[in-house]
Amino acid sequence: MTRETGTYRASTYHDETVKAFVPHPLPPANPPLTVEGDLAERHAAAAEAISRLRVAGAMVPDPGWFLYGFVRKEAVLSSQIEGTQATLRDVATFEATSSTDRPDDVEEVCNYVDGLRHARSAIIDPAGLPLSTRLLCDVHRILMRGVRGADKLPGEIRRSQNWIGGSRPGNARFVPPPHEEVAPALAALEKWVHSDDPLPPLVKAGLAHVQFETIHPFLDGNGRIGRMLVTLLVEHWGLLDQPLLYLSVAFKRRQQAYYTHLAAVRTEGDWEGWTAFFLDCVADAANDGVRIAQAIHELTHRDRERVVRHDRATIAAVQLLDRLPSTPVLTVPKARELLGITAPPARKAVDLLEQLGVLRETTGKQRDRVYAYHAYLELLTES
Numbered sequence: 001m002t003r004e005t006g007t008y009r010a011s012t013y014h015d016e017t018v019k020a021f022v023p024h025p026l027p028p029a030n031p032p033l034t035v036e037g038d039l040a041e042r043h044a045a046a047a048e049a050i051s052r053l054r055v056a057g058a059m060v061p062d063p064g065w066f067l068y069g070f071v072r073k074e075a076v077l078s079s080q081i082e083g084t085q086a087t088l089r090d091v092a093t094f095e096a097t098s099s100t101d102r103p104d105d106v107e108e109v110c111n112y113v114d115g116l117r118h119a120r121s122a123i124i125d126p127a128g129l130p131l132s133t134r135l136l137c138d139v140h141r142i143l144m145r146g147v148r149g150a151d152k153l154p155g156e157i158r159r160s161q162n163w164i165g166g167s168r169p170g171n172a173r174f175v176p177p178p179h180e181e182v183a184p185a186l187a188a189l190e191k192w193v194h195s196d197d198p199l200p201p202l203v204k205a206g207l208a209h210v211q212f213e214t215i216h217p218f219l220d221g222n223g224r225i226g227r228m229l230v231t232l233l234v235e236h237w238g239l240l241d242q243p244l245l246y247l248s249v250a251f252k253r254r255q256q257a258y259y260t261h262l263a264a265v266r267t268e269g270d271w272e273g274w275t276a277f278f279l280d281c282v283a284d285a286a287n288d289g290v291r292i293a294q295a296i297h298e299l300t301h302r303d304r305e306r307v308v309r310h311d312r313a314t315i316a317a318v319q320l321l322d323r324l325p326s327t328p329v330l331t332v333p334k335a336r337e338l339l340g341i342t343a344p345p346a347r348k349a350v351d352l353l354e355q356l357g358v359l360r361e362t363t364g365k366q367r368d369r370v371y372a373y374h375a376y377l378e379l380l381t382e383s
């Protein structure tokens with residue numbers, strides 16, 4: 001969306017445009033919504049899918065296995081809604097080798113991963129910031145690190161008018177509230193999020209998202225931070241013990257409907273329509289998560305059996321296999337570092353995993369070879 005989003009400077013436009021430009025009013029942070037009938041059914045389906053995801057998340061010995069894949073997959077997809085081209089493989093390769101053909105794209109995805117990590121540790125740490133505007137500003141600062149974000153006021157609420165779609169506010173698809181209204185609107189949203197409003201948490205998370213997107217507090221990155229807000233809220237409210245709910249895939253599948261429903265809350269007060277849509281996306285995303293979790297479990301279990309049964313299996317090879325879901329691209333020096341061993345056993349372990357087809361060499365070179373846990377990356381990319 002960045003390419004369509006602009007910053008309004010009064011002097012750039014003719015008077016008629018300025019007059020024609022009326023920012024859209026905010027919906028209230030605590031809308032009149034009751035969860036009954038069809039909405040109650042959709043909520044039940046979403047809540048059940050979340051419960052299944054919670055169980056699936058506990059299925060593997062190391063939660064880091066899922067987190068690696070899920071978080072990076074979300075970062076890649078969330079950034080692809082934005083227009084970044086980096087793939088999961090690009091990111092994993094950069095993490096293993098510190099080199100990439102797409103430095104800006106990969107940086108954006110890595111920033112997202114770091115931002116989420118920062119927010120989670122702040123929330124968990126009793127001395128850290130709670131889930132608040134200040135914390136979201138910190139996440140924004142991390143997300144906007146580097147060349148692309150430098151002129152987007154990293155970590156700061158906007159001080160000018162922005163808009164979505166179109167070349168100026170007068171022909172924009174959506175003109176968020178004036179910048180003077182942003183801080184009070186965020187404060188009201190924060191207060192409501194932490195209030196004891198009896199709405200079910202999943203419904204509250206959806207309403208927080210639409211309100212956040214309508215406020216559009218930053219010059220860029222509002223979509224990514226607003227989606228991350230849902231992931232954080234769901235974990236914060238204890239619906240999941242890990243940040244396993246990622247909505248980007250589900251939103252991306254219905255991108256037009258996503259934007260239409262967001263807009264309809266503001267233009268028609270259609271909270272029910274948005275909430276129904278959001279709950280369906282939650283159910284979808286949670287079901288995706290369960291499927292991916294099971295597939296990762298089956299793949300790693302099968303590969304482990306193959307390694308353990310091999311007559312030249314070594315302890316290092318088994319240990320290296322266990323590290324692959326959180327380091328799916330590696331080099332021999334990286335394998336040495338991971339396992340704290342010398343080069344010969346590390347090379348032997350990598351060779352065995354390559355021979356079994358678990359690892360695939362990706363460069364075709366004789367030196368500085370790079371290996372990928374191909375099936376795992378495919379699984380995360382396709383699903």
Ligand SMILES: Nc1ncnc2c1ncn2[C@@H]1O[C@H](COP(=O)(O)OP(=O)(O)OP(=O)(O)O)[C@@H](O)[C@H]1O
Pocket residue numbers: 001002005078079080081082083164173174213214218219220221222223224225226259260262263
């Ligand atoms: N009509 C609308 N009303 C409210 N919010 C909208 C509307 N259309 C899109 N949005 C939200 O604005 C986001 C885009 O804003 P922005 O460009 O600041 O975010 P981004 O994170 O950089 O981009 P993206 O969300 O595309 O990755 C969309 O993802 C969506 O959440």
